[in-house]
Amino acid sequence: MVNDTGQLYTMEGVAAGLIMLLTAYIVISTTSVYTPGDTHITDMQLEQLGSDVLAMMDTPDTETGVSDLEVFVDHNNATGFEATFLDYCNATTGGAVDSLHMSATIYYQDGDEVKEYLFVPADDSWTGRESAVRATRWVQLDERSRGPPLDDRARAVLVEVLIWRD
Amino acid sequence: MEGLNEEGQWIVLMGLLVAVAMFFLALIVNQSALVGQTTAEGVLEFPKNDIRDLRTEIFDCVDEFGDTVDADVKKDIVVISLERKNAVVDFSVDPEVEISGGRWLHPVKIHYNNGVTVYDETVYY
């Protein structure tokens, strides 16, 4: 008599446990909530940073000065451009250096066609499968003897920078 | 007997209760699975930086050419915008007019449309 009741208590515990586990299994197997990881947040942050950096490179330090960006593009100074860009976009307030990489291309118009030339090539960290973003900036070049590919006329060119994190 | 009736029951009943609660929870979770467009997508979609950049570039043009903007440069901007930025851009610079304060400025009309955002502005520069 006493033994019987005892067993029943245990069985009830087992029954209750089984019911709950079964329900949990059914519930979990049927509710598949999977929101695709919001990669767009990092894209947004990088894009904003890239636009900021280009805008700041395009801001002359003095009222009468010429912006760094314009000088780099006008004189085809790719190393200067790359160094300044990476300096600006990798700087943090804590002193640590971020690990962003870039490549840059310049688009210009030549006889009704939009042509491009690689301004700053990508470094070794580029595999083609990075989650990259693009930031762009217009540069107004004055008329000046410049040599190919941009000829002498005054022109507007578009600098496009591809940014990715290592 | 009171042992069974008054104590054994509620273990099973509790199990049942938890199970039913989970069922309802599952229904609710299923209902609320869909979330709206995120802020990041909204920010990415809106071409704020593009429009600002375009304005700066047009002002640079006005600085350089005044109201007779070089046709080639204007074509540069229009064609490259369409090719690389997928935006239809148009702008015109009129001769200087006097505005309040005795300053003479160029009315600059800017039109931008990328299929999602249409931006029109007449700015005195």
Next chain:
Amino acid sequence: MRVTMDNDRAVSESIGFILILGLVVGSIGLVTLYGYPVLLKEQSTTDVRNMERAMIVVQNDLKSLCYKNVPYKETSLQVSGGTLEVINASSAAAEKFRVSNATGVVAEVKLGRLEYRSDRENYVITLENGAVMKRQADQTGSVMLAEPRWFYDPPTRTFVVYLITFNTTEYMSKTGVGAVKMSLPQKVTLVDDDPGTVTVEYTGGDYSTAWRNYLTSPSVGMAETDPNTYENTTPVDRLVVKVYDVWVHDI
């Protein structure tokens, strides 16, 4: 109540046990009979809605590739309650857009698409030419959930058409967790400065209703002249057709 009588005990025990067992078995039965089907139905609806959402995320990636010139994009998503597959632009099942001006055909492109078919509900969700659309299998109707970016710009009278094709090297389909990996190796821009009447023709069928509603909407502003053939109602000074060849590496 303190019970001291012995025979009470036996009676109460079996009745109590039967009662509890009955209650438990009964509720399990009820839940299985009514609750479980509701949950399943709810779940397949959720699967479809999740997939709508996932397709819109993939569409965002496509936007980055095409409109923002990003070379490569990848998004992980879960395909449940159905199958996701890529229909190659070169396959017979691919639908087709033909854009013509007054003198002839400007571009004729087989599109290809990314398609999700639900097992339980008869829904089909498709990403085709930059639009996310939904229809019920074996029915003619369809709706557009997210629009592509075709537009007519009134001040400059410019009409911009985007044609996006999906290409793969092999047949791909997926159930479960996967990553949609896409890249954009090339694009072509065709500009016509005096197109005259612009005609857009859609052939292939399944989504003709969705495309009709979109093309005749105010943002595009075309009119249907023949079945699935549309003409612009406002004069077009410049027709811009951009053709993007998107490669799907994996799903």
Next chain:
Amino acid sequence: MNGDDGLLSLDFLAGFTIFMVALVVVVSMVPGLLVGLQSSGIDYDAVAYRTGVILVEDPGWPVHPPWELYDVYHKDEIERMGLAVSRDTPNILLSTKIEKFFNGSADGSGFFDYPDDYRRRVLFGDYPYVCNISMSILGGPTYMVGDARPQGYGYIRRVVKVKEPSSAIIQDNDLYRAAVPSNRTQFTVRLNCSELLDPSISPAYRIDPRIERISVKIANFSYYLNSSPYATLKNVRFHKNYATGSLPFPYTSISPEKYRFQIDGVDTTLTPNAHVNSTLYLMLQPASLPIDPNSVIDIVFTFEEPAPDPPRTTISGLHLYDYNATNVTRPDLTFGVLEVAVW
């Protein structure tokens, strides 16, 4: 019956334990079920982005007078703290706004109270967000306000340029040496506001005494001494629109919130009647003088020797505080980076 009780409780314990173990397992599974609904991480990033935009692209509110000039008694009138020089110059920040903004602490020792003032004026929203905002200027100071960052927070980084105030340094300039020195001589520094506030000059490079410090330094005063080790500075006065009477000002007391005046590196009032050997330095805080866009402000240094003494200085003349680079030094915009973390 009594023996029963003991046995029963042991079995009951076994049953109950199984129930509890099952419950714990089930409960631990449920949060995994709800994880898909959690989207606060996205929200934090959005708030960080918005805060970044307010700080970097907005000059704040009110604009006239700018919020950074409000004193502690009018702090409640500040509605929004933005650091941009003007609405038209996004990403170009004003150094005085930066100094004021980062003058905040949790213990009440700063101008702003963290986190309340920051929640109400930059973070916004009903949820009590916690933040860490930091900024560093190239070759300059690093500022920070807020708590230490925990694991997982919303983040944005903005790249900016910082505008520093201008200054006039007068050094060894022959123009200001009178051929015939006299016992009483005056040297004037003139700010012509209609010229300074010319709208054709971008706010990013403008000299605006209403929002920025003005400083005048006579670096090597001995150059103007008339064969004497010192000269006597009677006073410094401010005149508006060529009026003979001077503007009301605390000339006889040291008040750092209005101005700073040093003779040979020692702080003093504007009525010193003291000897000058090597340097004079005057710094006027923004908006300490009643300036409107058309006023002309003269800063007049009067040197006077007592009657029997010979003239001790040759300094005299008019120095224009204007956009001429030889008259006024305008520092280059400096690169800076601003980070916002919100959780």
